[in-house]
Amino acid sequence: MAWDPTRLKDWQIAEEAEKNMPTPEEWIDRLGLEKDELIPYGRTPKLDFIKMMKRLENRPDGKYIEVTAITPTPLGEGKTTTTMGLLEGLGKRGQNVGGAIRQPSGGPTMNIKGTAAGGGNALLIPMTEFSLGLTGDINDIMNAHNLAMVALTARMQHEANYSDEELAKRNLKRLDIDPKNVEMGWVIDFCAQALRNIIIGIGGKKDGFMMASKFGIAVSSELMAILSIANDLEDLRKRLGEIVVAYDKSGKPITTADLEVDGAMCAWMRNTINPTLACTVEYQPCMVHAGPFANIAVGQSSIIADRLGLKMFDYHVTESGFAADIGFEKFWNVKCRLSGLKPNVSVLVATIRALKMHGGGPTVVPGRPIPEEYTKENLSLVEKGCENLLHLINVIRKSGIKPVVCINSFYTDTDAEIKLVKRMAEQAGARCAVSEHWLKGGEGALELADAVMDACKEEVDFKFLYPLEMPLRQRVETIAKEVYGADGVDWYPLAEEKAKRFESDPRYKDFATMMVKTHLSLSHEPTWKGVPKGWRLPIRDILVYGGARFLCPMAGSISLMPGTSSDPAFRRVDVDVKTGKVMGLF
């Protein structure tokens, strides 16, 4: 029985559904867990990754389903909503299904964005915990990250104050850190633009070393990137020692291991390897693990959660951040390469309204009535907009996967519009299903669930876009042409110089190529909708992350610290002091 989402707000549906959420005992029973594999944690237990993987080691993996989307528009495509809907639809079909999504950051939640928990009858619960820190993984990452900065800045101070002999007494060797060449900044999980560029260490000899520094949002931390791609605790631990925090005066990298802080960082992060267990409003299990930042990271739920989900479920659904040109590309060439896991199918989410915008529909201004192009049938806009969809179908097909297009239904969609999209998607070699999960929950997602199950019966000849042996610049060229549809790549001198250096240094041979580009267009220019033609991708710079082992070619600027707006969401949040219930979050 679905709730009426035209009458009830998301938080009201969540509140109703939360009344019957499985208890820890029920989860243990339903998921066939050993008692000590479920670590209780309020309403959101964690799963003990190490213990479970040991027990399930020899169990064959379930089907691996990725959810991605067309290029986003302000009208929204409902990727998380569709992920929840698909879980519910497969659940309604009696399947052993589960999924994994990312934990939202406190920054956007307190600023402008919703909580990324889906919507209507396709919703993740419990919503309050999900929106406000969950089981503390982001806090743990923040603490581990800032501890590295404490180690760095304290070391710089002590090296400035003490002679080599005095350092030796403390069993310390001078690292000779170059204050003009510090890579790492601090983190906080809010949108604190005032901390973007700061000067620290003002005062006397014991007040630190004076220098420029910076804060990023916690979810953009390299530690979060590492958590999302680590295969296990051993891998995590190793990478935590390889983070480059700064360079010495001769240009040699100084790592967290050089600062002897990597073990303690891992201690603060010890609980983060255990995914948190939440569920849909129809009680299909869904893990929440790792964070949302898709710019300099994979921007999807973790390899750890996917490894665990594939052991636990016959169908494991995972979501990739942003649109298919970024999210799917990273899932395909980075995440799956690192995990060795092979996906069975990708679901490509689209809405009729978003397709119309890609087809040249008018701009939508918040607060003003939506133009009638979006509320009335308009087949020519839909047809033109399908270009973006078809381009991304083709991108996904290059991996060997035949995608399922999901038309996330809206009440203004007409039969003719839907038919048109279906025909075009099928002609391009994709399955296509309409889904009404927002309105009807799992009952509305049966067509999608059936299409996905059907697709999972096919063998996938999964292949990467490029081999690891391919040099960096050629990789970027390949991605730009084959995925974004660019004519080629233009290298800024700084980027080209760095690229040459990385290509010739064997140390960077197996570093992943983690593109940084806007998600609002297939190109680097956010305003170019549909499928831009006749353009070249400019690469300005390349960032290096030694722990995550990422090289990030920058096809656009990124801010690691978003800003808080003049009408932030925190203004409307409060607590009922009699019950402790949080209000105004959604």
Added chain:
Amino acid sequence: MAWDPTRLKDWQIAEEAEKNMPTPEEWIDRLGLEKDELIPYGRTPKLDFIKMMKRLENRPDGKYIEVTAITPTPLGEGKTTTTMGLLEGLGKRGQNVGGAIRQPSGGPTMNIKGTAAGGGNALLIPMTEFSLGLTGDINDIMNAHNLAMVALTARMQHEANYSDEELAKRNLKRLDIDPKNVEMGWVIDFCAQALRNIIIGIGGKKDGFMMASKFGIAVSSELMAILSIANDLEDLRKRLGEIVVAYDKSGKPITTADLEVDGAMCAWMRNTINPTLACTVEYQPCMVHAGPFANIAVGQSSIIADRLGLKMFDYHVTESGFAADIGFEKFWNVKCRLSGLKPNVSVLVATIRALKMHGGGPTVVPGRPIPEEYTKENLSLVEKGCENLLHLINVIRKSGIKPVVCINSFYTDTDAEIKLVKRMAEQAGARCAVSEHWLKGGEGALELADAVMDACKEEVDFKFLYPLEMPLRQRVETIAKEVYGADGVDWYPLAEEKAKRFESDPRYKDFATMMVKTHLSLSHEPTWKGVPKGWRLPIRDILVYGGARFLCPMAGSISLMPGTSSDPAFRRVDVDVKTGKVMGLF
């Protein structure tokens, strides 16, 4: 059966004891809880304060026992160890006993200090969780605190960038914050001296407002002070809106409520009102709640934990930070006044070795052998050092409480030394017990337990040192003379000017007087041991905390951000990647 602490390290004893820690189900059974009153949380569940207080409302309170100590020396008195020992001793006597202590900060834990979990057979478990963030209360406080700073700094930027009309569109009125008069800083829970004095907001119009700012350690946050003195969630919520973050250009205070961020702060702190349940190695329950900062706060476990403990246990033991001149004085005149709770007895912890140091024993240098004054019988040093003990017995007796002196035994103590202390303490009107809890656990603390139970049979005519009607300067004078033993108070011009203002403004009438003074001496001068004579207490400044409702007269400088040393503890911490076990913490 106690472990052998001369052979086993604390973490080894903890590890052994943790094997048989009560499960959530066992706690529910043992403590007579309703099932939903225990919120599971790994090995350290939380107690649902709201639900429990509602159920236990009409239950009479148990006996209220406070633990404090003589003036500290580098040799240590073992206050937390004694708290654990007393819980164990009362447990061995078959009593329904429990306690409350504070959660340690990540700063000292990663820097130089141990984890404040007691020692030997008088130890709190689980040690790893206790040392590394527990159930996240400090993180929640850090986030709530920093969200206020995000609100402040974003508001300053938007007011600088927008006209009154543009602000009005967002339903905002210009607050006209004075950037030269910002009170609040940011927090992080490590010793990050490099963040003590910083400049923020460097960059363009959207990169914040450029100004001086600062970071304090998270446990020094006013929010932590508020958590420790709030009576319930309603009280907490109200105080969270009254925090003064800055002043406007006319000098009027700007509060968190003015920034409309207080509700959201409370949402981030919603779980902090529920104390965490840990236990001794002999499994007596002990709550952990609120943080350690005793300078500008009460520096003890919370009123909430004590209210709950008194309902749950027949004997509730709570610890006060620092020595009796600070910890007990604040317990007495601030914490008990705010809670309305009446203590039955105070335990005043001393060691023979610390008394010798107060009696003029030689300085102890770390790394060098301890002088033989401390290892061989020396009655004259003990007798002279008892002055400090007797002074503090007298201080406690002024509250109407007849204290129990606990001689925390060490193997070098001689019978004659112990006899001497006992005789002097008893002559001063105190009970006195020797306790060997470190060596023998509860079995070694029976004498102490019996003395405490005996003391609890007496009626206490509990009275405050000063009435709330007493003006600020007179209060400080009273505390200085009656508690510290000063001849009087010297007011610096700034402090005197502020004091006059606060005395004449009815707004500050019920603000608590929260002294700031070193704990290493009864005086303001850390090197003056024993009972300094012929001195006057200088007050340099008075800090105001509007949410906590504290006025803090400063008889010394305080740093809200300690520094990380050149040989910090984090160097030795690591994780076993096969099991997730943390090593090197203790």
